[in-house]
Amino acid sequence: MAKTVDQYFDELQQTRVWRSIFRSGTGSSTLKRALAIQQNVFLHLFSTKVRTRMLSFSATWYLGTLTLGTFLILVATGIPLMLYYHPSAPQAYADTKDLQFVVSSGMFLRNLHRWSAHAMVFLVFAHMFKVFYRGAYRAPREFNWVIGVVLLLITLLLSYTGYLLPWDQLAYWAITVGSNIASAVPLVGEKIHFLLLGGNTVNANALLRFYVLHCMILPLTAIFFVAIHFWRIRKDGGLYSHASEPATLRGAAQDAAAAKGVQ
Amino acid sequence: MAEEEKGALGDELSRRQFFTKLGLGSLSIAAVGTAAFSYQYLEPNVLYEPSPVVNAGKPDRYPLDSVTLDVNNGIYIIHSEEGYFSLSAVCTHLGCLTAWKQELGIIACPCHGSKFGQNGKKIEGPAPKALPWKRVWLNDDGDLLVDRSTDVPALVRDSFVRI
Numbered sequence: 001m002a003k004t005v006d007q008y009f010d011e012l013q014q015t016r017v018w019r020s021i022f023r024s025g026t027g028s029s030t031l032k033r034a035l036a037i038q039q040n041v042f043l044h045l046f047s048t049k050v051r052t053r054m055l056s057f058s059a060t061w062y063l064g065t066l067t068l069g070t071f072l073i074l075v076a077t078g079i080p081l082m083l084y085y086h087p088s089a090p091q092a093y094a095d096t097k098d099l100q101f102v103v104s105s106g107m108f109l110r111n112l113h114r115w116s117a118h119a120m121v122f123l124v125f126a127h128m129f130k131v132f133y134r135g136a137y138r139a140p141r142e143f144n145w146v147i148g149v150v151l152l153l154i155t156l157l158l159s160y161t162g163y164l165l166p167w168d169q170l171a172y173w174a175i176t177v178g179s180n181i182a183s184a185v186p187l188v189g190e191k192i193h194f195l196l197l198g199g200n201t202v203n204a205n206a207l208l209r210f211y212v213l214h215c216m217i218l219p220l221t222a223i224f225f226v227a228i229h230f231w232r233i234r235k236d237g238g239l240y241s242h243a244s245e246p247a248t249l250r251g252a253a254q255d256a257a258a259a260k261g262v263q
Numbered sequence: 264m265a266e267e268e269k270g271a272l273g274d275e276l277s278r279r280q281f282f283t284k285l286g287l288g289s290l291s292i293a294a295v296g297t298a299a300f301s302y303q304y305l306e307p308n309v310l311y312e313p314s315p316v317v318n319a320g321k322p323d324r325y326p327l328d329s330v331t332l333d334v335n336n337g338i339y340i341i342h343s344e345e346g347y348f349s350l351s352a353v354c355t356h357l358g359c360l361t362a363w364k365q366e367l368g369i370i371a372c373p374c375h376g377s378k379f380g381q382n383g384k385k386i387e388g389p390a391p392k393a394l395p396w397k398r399v400w401l402n403d404d405g406d407l408l409v410d411r412s413t414d415v416p417a418l419v420r421d422s423f424v425r426i
Contacts, residue, residue, distance in 0.1 A: 173359060177374060180358040199310050 063127035087211035092167035136240035315412035346423030
């Protein structure tokens with residue numbers, strides 16, 4: 001019985017999906033043991049090698065680094081905003097107005113947070129389009145694309161949960177509409193709606209839940225996945241460059257050989 | 264000794280396997296329990312939401328052939344030839360608050376353009392359904408009461424309050 005479970009696990013470890021997620025193979029040799037540590041982001045945060053191309057200064061930093069830049073601005077502006085904001089109804093609206101008109105530099109911080117949020121959503125999409133049209137999602141980077149999709153969802157959820165916090169009419173109706181979209185999920189839609197809002201309508205419970213999601217749960221989840229995302233880039237052969245891909249190099253070699261044959 | 268142990272157990276579990284299974288089994292049960300308790304914790308048991316029953320005041324506040332929106336409670340009080348009735352003012356599409364357009368004689372949603380008739384019937388999408396009718400009755404003081412949590416069939420004799 002116990003053995004068959006092991007066998008199932010062994011088979012699972014040979015599948016393409018498993019091999020795309022976990023980079024090291026299995027086995028009990030010293031090399032495999034060393035790789036198990038060195039090939040794990042949580043046990044070995046820094047990869048053992050970096051290409052100079054990845055550290056070179058470029059205009060967009062492949063868009064991903066710009067996205068990280070906006071994320072860091074959002075953390076740096078979000079924490080000071082938390083000092084004046086009470087996530088309670090209707091105090092939240094008054095605090096938002098205070099941030100705009102009473103607190104020194106409050107307007108600056110709030111607008112910086114807002115525009116960086118818009119920029120981050122835009123950059124995430126631009127980054128994904130670039131990766132898609134360049135074919136940079138292909139093996140061995142398949143799983144990093146999956147992590148990228150998770151990061152897209154986290155970005156959209158951060159944007160959505162932050163939208164409620166000013167507690168004005170725009171926020172209230174946007175979240176009413178958005179949470180009703182969640183109720184459209186088959187079978188469990190109403191339950192998701194109820195758990196998300198902590199009630200049947202958008203009220204104080206919903207505001208507090210969105211605040212905790214926006215300031216704690218989602219940013220920590222984002223950092224967790226960003227760590228894996230960046231680490232995988234280095235592990236999976238560095239930033240994608242069409243010219244240095246094995247398939248391109250093979251194709252060039254074949255072309256050269258063919259050209260020689262003609263002569 | 265070892266042989267004796269093997270003989271006694273036969274093809275069954277060794278002691279090590281038994282304790283491994285026991286440990287993993289207990290952990291699984293604990294994990295399921297934790298998941299169940301976490302789910303219960305996330306679901307509020309008491310809601311501090313307004314009562315579903317709304318007192319709409321004396322019926323004579325609503326003239327004949329009028330549609331009155333109660334913004335705070337999300338309902339319409341309508342006084343028609345057949346009597347008084349109440350409609351939910353919450354759009355069946357995505358939950359926006361609809362508004363009565365006197366000049367057009369329709370109920371319209373500002374969010375995505377759904378249109379409804381004075382009796383709640385859907386005229387135009389994207390709303391999937393008509394606006395539901397709510398239960399109305401008179402209390403002992405002669406006030407019109409609306410239960411927002413109870414839908415009643417549209418245009419049925421019993422769904423009107425007549426005075």
